[in-house]
Amino acid sequence: MKTELLIVGAGAAGMAAALSAWEAGCRDILLADRRGLPGGILPQCLHKGFGLAGYGTELTGPDYAARLAQRLEKTGVRFALGTEVLEIRGDKTAVLSDRRGLTELCFDRLILAAGCREKSIGSLPVAGTRPAGIFTAGQTQEMMNLHGQDPGKEILILGSGDLGMIMARQFTLAGKHVIALVEKDARCGGMARNFHRCIEPYAIPVLYRTTVTQIHGAGRINGVTLRHLDSGREERIPCDTLVTALGLIPERVLVRKLGEPVWLFLAGNCRRVHDLVDSAVAEAEQVGRSAAIRLDKAL
DSSP states (O other), rough: OEEEEEOOOOOOHHHHHHHHHTTTTTTOOOEEESSSSSSTTGGOSSEEEEEEHHSOOOOEHHHHHHHHHHHTTTOOOEEEEEEEEEEEETTEEEEETTTTEEEEEEEEEEEEEOOEEEOOOSSSOOEEEEOOOOHHHHHHHHHHHHOOOOSSSEEEEEOOOOOHHHHHHHHHHTTTTTEEEEESSSSSSSSSIIIIIIIIITTTTTSSSSEEEEESSSSSSSEEEEEEETTTTTEEEEEEEEOOOOOEOOGGGGGSSOOOOOOTEOOOOOOOTTTHHHHHHHHHHHHHHHHHHHHHHHH
């Protein structure tokens, strides 16, 4: 198998890069994603807040993804959904895996739009056990919005990133008790607009200059020990769920050993973490055009 342009990741950035590359004249584009539908994490983001800069109105995540997907349907861009890209090699070949097995694909240019991953509790020096009931904010969002699962009732959120604040509101509206957001810094870690929309109206407590030092529980978490960083005082807080919102790391594992070959482009959150999806899309559009132009010159 061969394609001129392989794009890994069919989230907002990947779809935007494919669209702009197609509009710039590239006619052989394969868009691969391990999920069964395009959009990346957007389908699980049921809250509004997307698209104000790009579309002039606030959309939900699924609506935003649908607009990009509908534009792609009018092109000849090919999707390879439910397809995991296992390896990218320096000789411009990729190993793909789907339900039919393994396939080797040759390409001329590659755009990596794999997004980013959440930092987990394992990134912190937290003592104690690792019982059930510890999730990242993205995991709880997927559990509730895509699978109808219940993460817990008494919830403590470690970190005050944007997704953590958004989920704090969703937990509250779902009838759960958000004990507090725990933030090591003296200010909120996410955007001010999310603090004003998600935290203030629901009077959700935020414990600044505080962190989790120990997790308690055997089969299921039953509490944590908090340390107040300014005073050094520690206290034990009961909870049945710990949700982490510690930040994001660009996902570049597939290309970390390749260096910077001229045929490789990064787009969206795997290039740098964007606060807004519109920003990631705008950058990805530029990347798609650049990849298509360099393809044209190479051919």
